Amino acid sequence: MTDQQPAPDGVLRLINGYWATGVVGAAAAHSLFTHLENGADTAAKLAIRADIAERGAQTLLDGLLGVGLVELDEGRYRNTPEASAYLVDGKPTSLSSFAQLKLKHMGSLVALPEVVGAGGPVTDPTTEVARNPHWEEIVPAIAAQSVPAATVAAEVLGLADAGEISILDVGGGSGVYSAIWLETNPAARSTQLDWEPINAIARRLLAERGVADRFTTIDGDFHTTDFGIAKYDVALYSHIAHQEGPEDNVAVFARFRDALKPGGAVVICDYVVDDDRSGPAFPLIFAAEMLLKSKQGGTWRQSDYRDWLVKAGFKDVSFHSAPPATLVIAR
Structure with missing residues (x-):
């Protein structure tokens, strides 16, 4: 009897981890978590509230379900407790703006293999100065x-x-x-x-x-x-x-x-x-x-x-x- 080969799902999820950043950032940009909190519990309702395409709303809902930030019950979506606490606009603990900011940072990871080889940044960091609009x-x-x-x-x-x-x-x-x-x-x-x-x-x-x-x-x-x-x-x-x-x-x-x-x-x-x-x-x-x-x-x-x-x-x-x-x- 031979050992069963493990499934690649976990590794593939990590390799494609930027999908999660994209889905969460895009959902935050269109306030989907806020609309879900306020009762827009289908793709059609979300599309109207957020003024986006219904296909786009459904795609984001599918992705959010996949990463564990929404739940689905008899065709109705709702935020998980975690999403409700940390991704609804206006709450003091909301990380919605941060989720959108991280979309802009994904490109910096391309340099990581070179940085690992060098043991540190290969270019001088430009953000750590007082006069920076960021x-x-x-x-x-x-x-x-x-x-x-x-x-x-x-x-x-x-x-x-x-x-x-x-x-x-x-x-x-x-x-x-x-x-x-x-x-x-x-x-x-x-x-x-x-x-x-x-x-x-x-x-x-x-x-x-x-x-x-x-x-x-x-x-x-x-x-x-x-x-x-x-x-x-x-x-x-x-x-x-x-x-x-x-x-x-x-x-x-x-x-x-x-x-x-x-x-x-x-x-x-x-x-x-x-x-x-x-x-x-x-x-x-x-x-x-x-x-x-x-x-x-x-x-x-x-x-x-x-x-x-x-x-x-x-x-x-x-x-x-x-x-x-x-x-x-x-x-």
Whole structure:
């Protein structure tokens, strides 16, 4: 009796993974998840609501069913709970804009074989400069990714009952952490350090949420701009460590230690892998993004963060799950 040859379905699905990016991005572009949420449960109804061809609507529904983002019951379609939570326009956790943005990024993967051979980018990254119009698109688009982690961090730190605390958000982007934390604690104040065009976006977004009066910004590059001494109760470093090398991360962690008041905490949010690099899956795959776009970055291990923070002068380091990210909190 011979072993049965495995079916190629799984491998073919991965090889053609760009189809999933295309289907989800196109569905988001036409607000299909929003229309499904509002009762347009057939291809014909979706075509009318979205003002697209019925054939196009049916094709997207077929694809979304295939990738597990819609369900079909007696000829009627509906969002899965996951799609309802993260792809319906207007929800604070909506990744709809990000799904559309990723359609534009697919072409960059063509360079990955060459980048793997070289061990890093083969051309200088052009996006990581202050004056780049792409910030206006990408900063709001990725904000929703941080909502779950910001909420978990607020609970772990007990921010609701922390009183008049001061927060430093380094490289804060959209300011979504500050927005959620300031809403959680009406006595808190937050300062964001980032490039001026990005800070302008954050000020606008926090004004929309009604907390701009307790939010200030410092324009600058965090590599060179002073954090101050013993000024803050909480400091934040979200989704930046993965683009920095080990020595740079130790250096910035030491500056955080100096900027914090006695007993203060630094919160690091990032895609963290297990010490034996056996998982989780999302951070492992994300490492390819860093190889493409950064000269020294990567998805770092828990042991890396612990070692770096201890070198920087922190004593107590803990890890908290906020899938697909991990929160690292050090005091």
